[in-house]
Amino acid sequence: MVTGPGTALASAGVDTALDALTAALPDSALVTDPDVLAALAADDAEWAPAGKPLAALRANSTAEVQAAVRVCADLRIPVVTRGAGTGLSGGANATDGCLVVDLSKMNRILEIDAENLLAVVQPGVVNNDLKAAVAEHGLWYPPDPASAPWSTIGGNVATNAGGLCCLKYGVTRDYVLGLEAVMGGPAGPYGTAVRFGRRTAKGVSGYDMTGLFTGSEGTFGVLTEITLRLRRAPTGTPHTVVGAFDDLVSAGEAVALCTRRGLQPAALELLDRACMTAVEEWKHLGIEADAAALLLARVDSPGQAGEEEAAAVAATFTESGALWAERSTDPTEAEALFEVRRLAYPALERLGPVLTEDICVPRSAVPEMLARTEATGRRHGVRIATIAHAGDGNLHPLLITPPGDEAAREAAQTAFEELLSEAVALGGTVTGEHGVGLLKRDGMTRELGPEVCAVQHAVKDALDPLGLFNPGKVVGAAH
Amino acid sequence: MVTGPGTALASAGVDTALDALTAALPDSALVTDPDVLAALAADDAEWAPAGKPLAALRANSTAEVQAAVRVCADLRIPVVTRGAGTGLSGGANATDGCLVVDLSKMNRILEIDAENLLAVVQPGVVNNDLKAAVAEHGLWYPPDPASAPWSTIGGNVATNAGGLCCLKYGVTRDYVLGLEAVMGGPAGPYGTAVRFGRRTAKGVSGYDMTGLFTGSEGTFGVLTEITLRLRRAPTGTPHTVVGAFDDLVSAGEAVALCTRRGLQPAALELLDRACMTAVEEWKHLGIEADAAALLLARVDSPGQAGEEEAAAVAATFTESGALWAERSTDPTEAEALFEVRRLAYPALERLGPVLTEDICVPRSAVPEMLARTEATGRRHGVRIATIAHAGDGNLHPLLITPPGDEAAREAAQTAFEELLSEAVALGGTVTGEHGVGLLKRDGMTRELGPEVCAVQHAVKDALDPLGLFNPGKVVGAAH
Incomplete structure (x- = not known):
């Protein structure tokens, strides 16, 4: 003790x-x-x-x-x-x-090693600033949470952030090669800086401590330096495919069918009418929210392969009952569509407090999870808008409440927990990319069960015996 | 205690x-x-x-x-x-x-879920048997250690095995979504079976225990079931590019230049004359070992993009001083070349006991590491043949000794440790994909330093307080 x-x-x-x-x-x-x-x-x-x-x-x-x-x-x-x-x-x-x-303020890029496709950064570097800096060397740091213009690499690593393009290019953990952490316990007196990981493409020298720290939400120590894997910047113009659906579940079925067919766009996003309307009311972009849901795919395979994949995605949308499906290589048009996607969350926040779900289900269960989300909203009288990294099965139902309405808040919180349980019941997880933090500790406990939680506690206690770092997060209170 | x-x-x-x-x-x-x-x-x-x-x-x-x-x-x-x-x-x-x-004997494939691109297997399933079974569903399990015809998924997970195609498609850990482990300690009485991980494409619900168990070489418990991510089988015919070099270091420079140019073949293998000669003497395939080293690249980008990438790889070989560089899409010819690569290890083992290095260096350091390998062999009078996943910087110098020659054995063991230290000095790691086991414990300690080793010990002690599972491996003896 x-x-x-x-x-x-x-x-x-x-x-x-x-x-x-x-x-x-x-x-x-x-x-x-x-x-x-x-x-x-x-x-x-x-x-x-x-x-x-x-x-x-x-x-x-x-x-x-x-x-x-x-x-x-x-x-x-x-x-x-x-x-x-x-x-x-x-x-x-x-x-x-x-x-x-x-x-x-620890926001310096310490090194960009173009020869070995890696960068060493301080944790406060903003995601998009890193992207811009490495782009000057013809390189690319793929993870792209919607918060990329503001969120920091340290935070991205702490939560193992995802984003739009992780469908094809993986999540933050896939890019973290090494890190420096200020910690205590077994490493030495609290305040000891320890360097984990490597600078090589592969490595199995000891346990994967870098991967363990990634996503640990600051509960083991403070990350003070991060070594990241980079890719060459993709060449060529990506294709954008848009499909409009007159109900959410059909859009979900199109997503499931894309997976079944092995199509792998770089992004496959869903947004529903509530999102589109909120963005239009805010920004007046001329979006006609005539459909219940849009699917937005970006295909970046080069040349003819990209052409064929974009055509296959559009055909899949149509076969799944899309009202219409269109392809575009016009970068301005494509950027406008993805801008709508990025603006959806802040646009909805303008309407009142938003509880953000981050459930992730097996991709075949996307239609069913969307149906259950709608049913849950109806059952509790909660207004739910949905944006989703649908191609990953990672759905963000956004529970919107009128400001100051306590009853609505309670209903939303109840619906929030129920959606976590529905996701787990469908073989999913309570958090795909945002992390457990405080809001999903109970859901995580239900998902993982007592043995796994006890194992997690043991790791936390071993690495931070004083319970000094971010107490109460992820694993919950000391036991 | x-x-x-x-x-x-x-x-x-x-x-x-x-x-x-x-x-x-x-x-x-x-x-x-x-x-x-x-x-x-x-x-x-x-x-x-x-x-x-x-x-x-x-x-x-x-x-x-x-x-x-x-x-x-x-x-x-x-x-x-x-x-x-x-x-x-x-x-x-x-x-x-x-x-x-x-x-x-626990070698059953329990489930192939084509809709969600995953398989659930017992640990004793042989890598190539899994590949064959999922191929019937149009799916692919990429990790391909040279031992794939014999090695099991459980062993692959225990060591976080790599292989040829991890240059483009990642290592075993990138494919492990979940697992069942029989363990003890915090999970409950020894003999408790615990299920970690998930079946979804993404997930950050708690610490990444699945990643931590992967590569832990059985030191936390016994893996009894594994859930693996799959990919769609690639379509189209890959291109093979072969380059012959009159010295090893030039071949290394071609590898470094490929990386610098952002070329990403699915495999980029190196084998030296000693390997080619040993295979030819054994199998009589008609290989003319007229070059000091061969580079063997497989490019699998589809269509025109693949054409262009293969041409770029060939041009890079030539610019780096290749004696000749040739492209092929003849699958028989290509398969024969990769067969020589796969046969190199058993061919060399016929000549006497082989100490197998598994060092991995930043890719820009490949030429220097190859030079130091040759120098180390000369210095100690040890015959060294080299095969390498060169595109990853993962080199396998093979130290060959005459059977029964104790002095040669000691020289080889000394050279083995020196090569580990040289790799670390170049910013590399002592093991890219084979694991620490017993042979690289000392090297790992030198590479990671006392703080990281102490942190590893703490994790081991927390998960296996009795020190029951595979004692002495990875982290070494109880401290």
Whole structure:
């Protein structure tokens, strides 16, 4: 049994803790202004509980993170790491009395090695900034969460972020070769910086600690450097295929049929009428939301193969009952369509608090999951808009509530949990790419069962015996 | 502190242990014949120490594995799991007094789900048998270690096996979605079967335990079921490009240049004159070993894109100083060339004991690593033949010694360790795809350093507190 964080702090007192942090860190790096702290205390997850931090560190270097973690370990101050705060599960939410370690200023690209197709970055580098920098070398960093213009690589690694093109190109974990973590426990005194992983294309030297840290939501330590695999930038113009459907389930059937036929577009996105209407009402792009759902595919196979694949996707849409299906290689038109997809989430957020699902089901179950989503919304009187990385089976039903309506909030929260259970019942998972954070801890427990959860706890306890790092996230409270 | 395996056994006695195993297991499953045990006590790694097992279980079911692990935990009998025994690092070698759990009879393919591109298999399924079975559904399981005709999926997962096509299609870990493991510790009493992972394309529900078990060489538990991601079988005829070089280093430079240019063949293999000669002397295929090294590329991009890529690879070979470079789409000719590649290892083994390196370096360092390999061989008077998944930077220098020559053996073992250190010095790793086992424990320790090794030990201790599973492998002896 270990002493939980906060125990020593309670006796040492807040002033002592702040004095110790102030002594260990440069003035400019430590934030205690209550308004700023409040802004740093939560990510974008609706209604996820957030505590009141003791202070925040706007870290400039690994050394500062190490110094802070040393003090925090001595005084049992919980450490909650954050990047841009675009998370949707509460994984970066503060706990009472914690130190928030904000890594957004550690945003340097340390190395781009075009010869070996890799980059070494600080965790605060914004996803799209990395994409732009490596593009100058003819290279590409594929993972593209919709938050790519704002979210950081550190946050992407912490949640093992997905995105649109992971259908063909994989998720963040597939691109993380190595990392540096400030941790404690078996590695040495808390505050020790440890380098895991490698710079080679392959490697099996010991356990895959890099993969384990990826997606661990800051519960093992603070990531201070990340080595990423890159690809050559794709050449040629991708094809865009759009299909309009007069019901959501038919669109789901088109997705399932694409998978069954082995078609592999780089992206296969679904958005429903509620999403299109919300974007149109906001941006006036001239979208006619005459269909119940759109499927949006990007095919990037080069040359004739791309032509054929795009034609096959369009034919599959038509055979699945699309009202219409069209192909385009006009980049402006294609970009406009994907822009609608990217704008859907902020457009819906304008309407009221949004609870964001991130369920993922086997692809053959996409139609059934869409049907159950509609039924769940009807049953609880909850307005649900759906965007989806449909080709992955990763669906984002968005539960929208009128601002300030407590009954609607409760109904939405009930529907949220039910959808998690429906996904698990269909052989799926409660989170495809956003992470467990706070919002999906219960769902995860139902999905994984007690043995797997106990194994996870054991790993957490082994790597962070003080329970210092992001307590309560992923594996839940100390047991 | 936990009691190490063997302690209880020493007091309980061998007869008691055998009685307990006999009582718990069907007669037919338990092997005690000394000759059979000797054959099951080691894998294919040359000169890796192997102990004398107490007995072996030829398991037929998860329930039998569970029953055996329960007895072993009670009596502290170490459990060493094996599949086909084709490993090259001693990872499946017995320890004295252990129970060998041979999973080769658990060889059923439980499910092929063509709709969701996955298969569920028992661990004893042979890699090529799985390939053949899924091919009937138009599907493909890409990982293709050279041992694919004999090695099992369980062993492939235990070592995170690579192969020829992982240059483009990834390694075993990229295809493992879920698994069942018989383990103990946090999961419950030893002998508890736990199911990790998922059946969906994406998922971040909790820590990546599936990835952690993959490549853990049986040190956390016994894998009894594996869920694998599949791909659609590629269509069209691949192109083969062959380049002949009058020295090894120029061939390495061609590989580095291919990477720099972003060419991504499905395979890019190197074999040197010693390999070609050994195959020719054995099989009389009519190979003229007139070059010091051959590069062998397979390009499988469809249509015109494949044409262009094959031409670009050939041009890169020529620009790097190839004596000649030729393209072929004749499948018979191509198959013959890759057959020479596959036969190289057994052909060399005929000449005497072979110590197999598995170093992997950043691809730009391939020429330098090849040069250092030649220098190391000269310095120690060791005959070294090289085959390589060169496109990955994964080199297999094969250190050949005359049978029974003790001095040559010592020289080879010294050269072996030096090559590990050279790879690490070039930013590489001691093992790209074969695993740590016994032969690379020291090298791994040098590569990873004490902090990472301590973290690994902590994970091992957390998941297997009795140290029951494959003691001494990967992380080394209990500390």
